[in-house]
Structure formats: structure tokens, C-alpha cells
Amino acid sequence: MRFKRKSKDPHIQNLAAIVGERHILYKKEDLLAYDCDGFTIHRHLPKAVVFPQNTAEVARAVKYCHDHDLPFLARGAGTGLSGGAVPLNGEVIISLVRMKRLLSVDVENRQAVVEPGFVNLKLTHAVSDQGYYYAPDPSSQYCCTIGGNVAENAGGAHCLKYGVTTNHILGLEVVLPNGDVIALGQNGIPDEPGYDLLGLLTGSEGTLGIVTKITVRILKEPEAKKTVLAYFDNVADGSQAVSDIVSAGIVPAALEMMDQVAIEGVEAAAFPVGHPKDIEALLLIEVDGIAAGIEEQVQEILEVCQKRQVREVKVAQDEQERARWWANRKTGFGAMGAISPDYLVQDGVIPRSKLPEVLQKINEISEAYGLRIANIFHAGDGNLHPLVLFDARKPGETEKALKAGSACLQACADVGGTITGEHGVGIEKVDEMRMVFNEEEINAQTDIRDVFNPKGLLNAGKLFPTPGRCAEVKQEAKSV
Template sequence: MLRKKGLKTNDKHIKKLAAIVGPKEILFHKEDLISYESDGFTIHSHMPKAVVFPKNTEEVAEVVKYCADNDLSFLARGAGTGLSGGAIPLNGEVIISLVKMKRLLSVDLENRRAVVEPGYVNLKLTNSISDKGYYYAPDPSSQYCCTIGGNVAENAGGAHCLKYGVTTNHILGLEVVSPTGEIMEIGHDGIPDAPGYDLLGILTGSEGTLGIVTKITVRILKNPEEKQTVLAYFDDVADGSQAVSDIVSAGIVPAALEMMDKIAIEGVESAAFPVGHPKDIEALLLIEVDGISAGIDEQINEILDVCKKRNVRSVKVAQDDDERANWWANRKTGFGAMGAISPDYLVQDGVIPRSTLPEVLKRIGDISKESGLRIANIFHAGDGNLHPLILFDSRIPGQTDKALEAGSACLQACADAGGSITGEHGVGIEKREEMRFVFSDKEIEAQTDIREVFNPHYLLNAGKLFPSPGRCAEVKNELKAEAAE
């Protein structure tokens, strides 16, 4: 289609960008750009100027340098599954899509590491090394399509991050193109206590505002000797939440400890992977323990005891890998499954201290009543990472705003409980103002000062992560005023 339309344009920037990446690796016709107007946060959309598909780091650097020299806003995009609007081209950006940089470059089993390009899809890594007995731990539910570059930018989590840590705990080194087009190597391939500032820590989770990641060295883990999975049904959400606290207080660190409430169960049982969960229960827990075989049975028995003490209606242990895989497939379709029971939904992503789970879930129930919108809860209960899913119908005037208000109120409840406004989905454009729930003006300014060092002209992914207009916007206006003088 691209070739048929050709490169007929008078826009000198499009011509130059096409010369850098090749005429087949750029989109700029309006109808081709529509699917790049938004990401997983579909409430907002903006038209990009163009989308380019570089094939290597040098092309990324050349595109960035061209944009920086010509005052063109730009941003990186992986699979576009982000849920906070990080890849939305708010300023009509040139989108630098990394999906063609999708190779597994090397696997070093001896040193337990692998090197991937940023467009490499998360699940492919585990699939490529599982026959050798290894896996890559961070497992966002979107892992079948999201990219490891996007995971680094968002510091993605997942069901199995309770025991093994989120993306930042598995990144050993990065190659990054700076917002002015220089190629930098960051991190020391896992050398402990490397000298200098922890730039790897700053880059990971910076939501594509400090640089474009072009190569990633990740830690890979040996498959556990054994794993067992428990499914527990509760008639009372408070009992289920209390069981979560009890399990962790008993000294057990499950690999995963997930919870779904009644509305969420209605959703997953109406969607692609029903497994026969009863629809009249109030909550279910999916609990996985793994490690060396010795001791696993004891942990499972202890978990069963805790559930019984907390009035579980029924509890069972997966009989084989197929049953376990079905339970996980059902859980991992959770967000998308909301589409089966509601025209629209907004996913929220707060974090709370585990012990406050019952009170915060109650507050979310109250927010649902106050807003008149149903709210489902699917979440990583073990690490207190809540995902209230606010169901609404954007065709009804006012409902989108109501959903956004309810989402913000859920985040306020998390902050009030001593938690935070994002556990894994990032701030993007969605939660910029909510940053004020957890940071003072001074603390926000300290962070925007860091962004200014990396991103001095504020052309890379502007308008994301911090409240608007924010210090960088002011600096950019000052620079523009100076240039005009």
C-alpha cells in the first residue's frame, strides 16, 4: 500500500526522514496514521506527524538527530499496549516505532543473560530459552505482544513479579540513543555497585522521556524445580484479602498471588477463556509457589490452612500443567475480558500496603456507588498492586468524565492509604495531575530537573509523566523566547 501511494509529498522533513530509514519504512498519509493516534489508553488520541520504522541503532540516532536539529517533537513506540497514554503523540510527534528492531541478539546461559533489541516481544524470550531450562521472569499480562523496550520504559510488572521483582530487577545494561542523538551504553552488565550514578535505574521506568532504548541486556533465570498452584473461592472479599495478608505474614513468598472479585469473574467467564469459576462467589485467589521441591508441599498445606481459617468456600490445587495453564490464561485475559461485559473500561493501577487491602477495596466499592459505575478488581494482591477496572459507556454523555473522576478517586484512596498512584502501568498523560497526590512541588521539580539534563530541548515525549505545564514546558518556552530575540 505504501509503495503504491509512493513518497509524493512536499514536506521536506518527511523526505529527509524517508531518506534516513528508507521510503518503505515511513508512514505519513493520514489514513495510515490513524492506528498510531492512541495506545492502550484510548480515551485520548492525537495525530502524529509521521511514523518511522528504523532497522538499527544508527538509523534511530540519525532520525533523533534530525528531529532535534529541526525542532520536531518525537517519541518511541513499542507495541502500543501502554495503558497510561505514554505513546500518544500529544504534540504531533514523529513516532519512532521500534517494532522492526526485534531480534534476539545473544543468549549466554553460563552468565544467565540475554541481549535483545527493543522490539523483541516479551514472551518470545521465555519461549526461546525454555527448552534449555531457563526463563525471563517479568510477565506482564500483555506479554504475548508487548515489547521488552516498552517494558523497560514502563518498568513493567506482572503476576510473577511478587517473588522475582519487576523489570528493573532484571535489566543489566542498556544501549540508549539520547534525545540529542548520541548513542550511549548504560549499566555495567550486572557488575555490583558500579561507580557513578545508577543511570540504569533512572532510565528504567522513565516512560520514554530520557532516551530511546535500542538494545537491552536482561537477566534470565533457571526454571524452578517445581511449582504448584492453588485456586481458592471466597464468599466475602474481606476474607480473601485477609488471607492474602495471612499468607505473606506466615513467611511464605509465593511466586504469584492474584485476586479477582465478582465483577472481574463475571468478565473472565464471559470472555475467551472461561474455566468454570462460580459466578456467585465474591472473590478468588490464584496462588503459585515455586522453588526447589523440598518444602513446596509444606507451603501448600500452610496456604490451604490459611484459606480454611478465612472461611474459604472451596480450594483446590492444580492437578497438572494443563489445569494450571488454563487458570493463568483465564486470569491473563482479565483486562480484555471487560469488553465482554461493558462497552468501555478504564484500567487503574494503584499500589497500597498489603495490610490496607480490605479498607481500600471497601473505599473502591464506595466510589463505585457514588459514581454509579461498576468497578471490577483484578490485581496482583501479593504486592498490593490494585487494578480497579471502571466500566462505562462512552456513548452516554458525561460517562467518560465520570470514569476518569472515579479512577482519580481510586488513586487518591491508594495515596491516602500510604501507597502510590502507579504500580506498573506508568503515569503517561493519564496520571500526571495525580502525581501531586504523592509528590510535593519541590520533589516534582527535582525530577523534571533530571529530565532537563537528558532532554534539554524537551522534544522527546513532551507533556508526559509530570503535571502540566511543569518545569520543562517553561524551559522550552524560555528557549523559544530567547531564540526569537
């Protein structure tokens, strides 16, 4: 960071004294990069951004903000898709990107300790030579941080078999909103007597505390891995194949689906693989485990797909082909930029058996709003990602996209699903929380938040709606 003249603001001066003059930003031109995260529709400037290098500095910065009633929030790589790191109230942003060390690896006990700014995929790279890997694999794993993954309880393509982030967290060091530091899951033992505070903190979206150290579970690489790609002329056939695979007793490591609009996007972007342009859906299916039995699972999958009028189904012939298929899928969100000026990523969850019904409803929503919607989703566990394509330059189109996205979430809630599987609520879906919770249930959760964050200074305005606001959101979405 370049040298700059000292601010006359005493709060800026005092925070600079904590982290050092070189590790604070406060000029408007420097703050512009921090006015949003991956949810770019809402932008607000923070008061300042500080870059602590250890837990002690985080705790001192938090305590200063607490004692002087300055709103504040934590930020990782800024890849979140629901606005969880957007400074709504002129917050001091506590950026954790300097805290990016791998502190220890314990292969014998299959665990590692990282700082929150440590990038997800780097952990797998760090332990792969010993035959291990870190299972949670969000699409942004090459740049998202494990601290951010904890905040959002991130999932990924392989969460069907291996679970989401909370299933891999063994311990946390946390700075509470008053500056106190606590440790949960001592010695990598997550099931301590008493309340499950690890579970409570994981997925709390930075509203209960700031994580400064994380003990995670690492897994042994499976002996064998096979990847299958299936093309369907009909979305309903592909959707039914998903249910049939799971009903057959097969538990794939991953079971992904893309529809025709999504396929158009990935084929126009950086990692095309030659998917047919006229198919309505594809499935990307991966099985792994001990070598014995893998071929039988693959054969069962091929048979299921053939019974559902699959046009073509094939098995990756080598690791290079498998990697190309996955690169094509994992860049799916960003690939929408190749076919649309702007897009809004949604994140709902439904029972697998409701896939055809909900996809039909999403198609109706697309027609009602006059906006294309691409569907990319973790079909195996019913985690849908409708991507609403729009052009923010056209007056009123951003508002239409937001309403269409809300209607998609209502469609998920209406079949017994919910409004987020891995991207969090943030500011994007606070009003939609009323689609799945009544006022009493929301109040019970905000009561818990108030125990940790009684002054409401930490990441205010996120996760829960303001009491009595926006009941019309549910009604409007239902009317589509």
C-alpha cells in the same frame, strides 16, 4: 508497506532518506493506527511514523528531529495503558517494531541481549529448551515488547517474588534526545561505580532517551511449581487471607485476586474455567522453587485459607489445569469487554494490610459515580487494578469514568500508597502525581529530565504535570 508518492514536506523527505521510503508513514489514513496506545480515551495524530532497523538509524532520526526542533517519541507494540505513546504534539513516532532480534544468549552468565522490539514472551520461548525463562510477565506478555517494558518498568503476576523489570536489566544501549548513543552496564554488569543510570532510565517512560539494546537477566526454571485456587464468599476474608499467607513467612511466586465483577468478566470471555458466579472473590496463588518443601508450603496456604472461611480451595492437578487458570486470569483486562462497551484500567499500590479498607472505598466510589468497578490485582504486593466500566456512547460517562478512576487513586494515596505500580503515569495520571509529590519534589524530577532532554522534544507532556495546573484534581477526588 505499499508504495506511495513522495511527500512534499521536506522533513518527511529527509526522514525517509534515513529509514527508506518503504519505512515511513505520513498520510492520515496510515497514521490513524498510531493516534493512541492501550489508553484509548485520548487520540492525537502524529506527524509521521518512521521504522528504523538499527541503532544507527534511530540515532540519525533522533538527531534530525533534535536539530530541526521536531517533537518525537518512541513506540513499541502500543500496549501501554497510560498514554505514554500518544503523540500529543504532532510528534514523529519512532517505531521500534523492526528492531526485534534476539542478539545473543549467554546461559553460563544467565543473560540475553535483545533489541527493544523483541516480544516479552518470545524470550522465554527462546531459552526454555535450555531450562531458562525471563521472569517479568505482564498480562500482555504475548505481544508487549521488552523495550516498552523497560520504559514502563513493567511488572506482572510473578513480581511479588521476582521483582519488576528493573530487577532484571543488566545493560542498556540508549539514544539520547540529541542523537548521541551511550551504553550503560557494560558486559552485563549493572552495578558500575557512580550513579545508577540503569535504574534512572528504566521506568522513565521514554522521556530521557530511546532504548535500542537491552541486556536482561534470565533465570533457571524452578524444580517444582504448585498453583492453588481459592474461592471466598466475602472479599474481606480473601483480603485477610492474602496478609495471612505472607505473614506466615510464605513468599509465593504470585498471589492474585479477582472480585465478583472481574470474575463475571473472565467467565463471559474467551477462557472461562467455571468459577462460581456467586462468590465475592478468588485468590490464585503460586509457589515455586526446589521440590523439597513445596508441598509443605501448599499445605500452609490451604490451612490459612480454611481459617478465613474459604468456600473451596483446590490445587491444580496438572500443567494443563494450571495453564487454564492462568489464561483465565491473564486475559482479565480484555475480558471486561465481554460485559462492558468500554473500561478504564487503573493502577494503584497500597500496603497489603489496607486491602479491605481500600476495596470498601472503591465500592463506595462505584456507588457514588453509578459505574461498576471490577478489581483485578496483584494482591501479594498490593498492586490494585480497578477497572472502571462505562459506555463512551453515553454523554458525560467517559468524564465520570475518569473521575472515578482518579478517586480510586486518591484512595490508594490516602493510605500511604501510590498511583502506579507498573502501568506508568503517561498522560493519564500526570495530574494525580500531585497526590503523592509536592511541587518541590516534582520540580526536582523535572530538573533531572531537563538534563537529558533540555529542548523538551522527547515525549513531552508525559509523566509530570505542568507547574501550577490541576491542583483541583486532588481536592475533587478527596470529596467523593
